[in-house]
Amino acid sequence: xxxxxxxxxxxxxxxQIADEMDATxxxxxxxxxxxxxxxxSHGLYDPETGDTLVQGKSGLPIFVGAMSFAVKxxxxxxxxxxxxxxxxxxxxxxxxxxxxxxxxxxxxxPVYRDGAVFCYLASVGHYHDVGGNxxxxxxxxxxxxxxxxFMMPPVKLFERGRLxxxxxxxxxxxxxxxxxxxxxxxxxxxxxxxxxxxxxELLDEYGDGTVRxxxxxxxxxxxxxxxxHIADLPxxxxxxxxxxxxxxxxxxxxxxxxTIRVEGEAMTLDFTGTSPACLGPVNISRSTTVAACYVAxxxxxxxxxxxxxxxxxxxFSIPEDSVLSVTAPKPVGGYTExxxxxxxxxxxxxxxxxxxxVNAAAYGxxxxxxxxxxxxxxxxxxxxSFFGGGHGGHPEGDGLNHxxxxxxxxxxxxxxxxxxxxxxxxxxxxxxxxxxxxxxHRGGLGAVYEIELLEKQANAFLFGERGxxxxxxxxxxxxxxxxxxxxxxxxxxxxxPMASKMVGIDLARGQAVRLESPGGGGYGPALERDxxxxxxxxxxxxxxxxxxxxAYGVALDGAGAVDRVATQALRGTG
Numbered sequence: 001x002x003x004x005x006x007x008x009x010x011x012x013x014x015x016q017i018a019d020e021m022d023a024t025x026x027x028x029x030x031x032x033x034x035x036x037x038x039x040x041s042h043g044l045y046d047p048e049t050g051d052t053l054v055q056g057k058s059g060l061p062i063f064v065g066a067m068s069f070a071v072k073x074x075x076x077x078x079x080x081x082x083x084x085x086x087x088x089x090x091x092x093x094x095x096x097x098x099x100x101x102x103x104x105x106x107x108x109x110p111v112y113r114d115g116a117v118f119c120y121l122a123s124v125g126h127y128h129d130v131g132g133n134x135x136x137x138x139x140x141x142x143x144x145x146x147x148x149x150f151m152m153p154p155v156k157l158f159e160r161g162r163l164x165x166x167x168x169x170x171x172x173x174x175x176x177x178x179x180x181x182x183x184x185x186x187x188x189x190x191x192x193x194x195x196x197x198x199x200x201e202l203l204d205e206y207g208d209g210t211v212r213x214x215x216x217x218x219x220x221x222x223x224x225x226x227x228x229h230i231a232d233l234p235x236x237x238x239x240x241x242x243x244x245x246x247x248x249x250x251x252x253x254x255x256x257x258x259t260i261r262v263e264g265e266a267m268t269l270d271f272t273g274t275s276p277a278c279l280g281p282v283n284i285s286r287s288t289t290v291a292a293c294y295v296a297x298x299x300x301x302x303x304x305x306x307x308x309x310x311x312x313x314x315x316f317s318i319p320e321d322s323v324l325s326v327t328a329p330k331p332v333g334g335y336t337e338x339x340x341x342x343x344x345x346x347x348x349x350x351x352x353x354x355x356x357x358v359n360a361a362a363y364g365x366x367x368x369x370x371x372x373x374x375x376x377x378x379x380x381x382x383x384x385s386f387f388g389g390g391h392g393g394h395p396e397g398d399g400l401n402h403x404x405x406x407x408x409x410x411x412x413x414x415x416x417x418x419x420x421x422x423x424x425x426x427x428x429x430x431x432x433x434x435x436x437x438x439x440x441h442r443g444g445l446g447a448v449y450e451i452e453l454l455e456k457q458a459n460a461f462l463f464g465e466r467g468x469x470x471x472x473x474x475x476x477x478x479x480x481x482x483x484x485x486x487x488x489x490x491x492x493x494x495x496x497p498m499a500s501k502m503v504g505i506d507l508a509r510g511q512a513v514r515l516e517s518p519g520g521g522g523y524g525p526a527l528e529r530d531x532x533x534x535x536x537x538x539x540x541x542x543x544x545x546x547x548x549x550x551a552y553g554v555a556l557d558g559a560g561a562v563d564r565v566a567t568q569a570l571r572g573t574g
Contacts, residue, residue, distance in 0.1 A: 032417055074108040464515075
């Protein structure tokens, strides 16, 4: 039995290994999606099952669940081929076999001790461009994965420590930005090298058996804590449903349905009633669905260690061939939009069981936006980025203004970086007034981004969501504002026919695109919000005086102070 002090020390040391791998890649990656937005992750994984043992605190939580499936895919391949050796490193981006979408490349490296695999280290990062029909790969009109990028099954990037340059050549030949890909790939390789060095130091210091026991105990404790949290919930059945705008091909909404059953220390997440697999790229694989639910649980039970023990007490019922369980070659490029809806649904359903723990829905879309073209000297440029919005109100206060999506701890790339790297100028980057859902605790505000093209010509596309179904509040809170997108042409402004998805937007120098992202949903009834806080929101420009009156029942005088008599009349408390 490992003593508590040693366990705490080893937990910190193991997390530090993953954190250092994160930092190494963030500081060396060429593309801003990794270097600035931190769309990457590293961790340590079980040598037999591939289960997550440790994950870094700076990477994307969605990768914790997904990466365990990726490591399992490598274990399966190695067992089938019988040729894994010390010094091997596997690479792949298969979104159906432990992946998410084609942009995310995974490197998996076995760490050997005394001739046997002690554990696996893995790295995943979102590459800037991996081919496909549109620059940046978020193709909102893809009908099969071949239109989203090139797919690589698990293959050896290193064989007994020797780099296979042919694999690198194939990867670079399939990217519009081969230099960026090469830099990101080498950043991942170096992160794994550092991880191995740090792990070997730790094993030499404490011994393989002690570290192995610590990993097993941390996983067991996570499972025990989750069972205790589930047992604290009232037994019962809790349901929720929400909708995706469309799949980018057929302009019809897609339903995501969830029923949560709590019985003792066990929980079942049942997605029966969810729409069948669709033509467009908002499908996801089963492993991605499980990973998204992991993220939702970690949002609710934050003290549980981040490893596979979180999911031990949870069963899943995911309909075959639904939008949540597709297989190749169904398109999955927009997986982020669907997993955000899953996280919202877990919050909404469990608000019925444990309102003191849940948030209202966040803004629910990464708004993947790309502008691409050629500079005057003939060089190719691709600006691909995602954008922020409001988070949901929660039991302790208002939602975060202009945060990043709750699938990650990533950051929104700063406008200074984007303007320095690409021929664009931001006319506006501001909070969006009246976008947060009304509530006792207001939803966070979305943002307004207006981006002007400085080059002669470019092509743009948008892959978003929440253009028709606003982020819901909980416990009587109001919805956040809908997503809005506009683009300029010679005859004025236009909006996408499908609200949140469009390709083939041709822009000329001086024309702009304008994105207004959603706010988060509200928590609790708006009429329970302190009028003084509403007045402060108006003073800060978060809420208009008209919305204060209509949504919150708060009247203000000419100086912006609360008119108590008029407010009591509006709220019916006079």
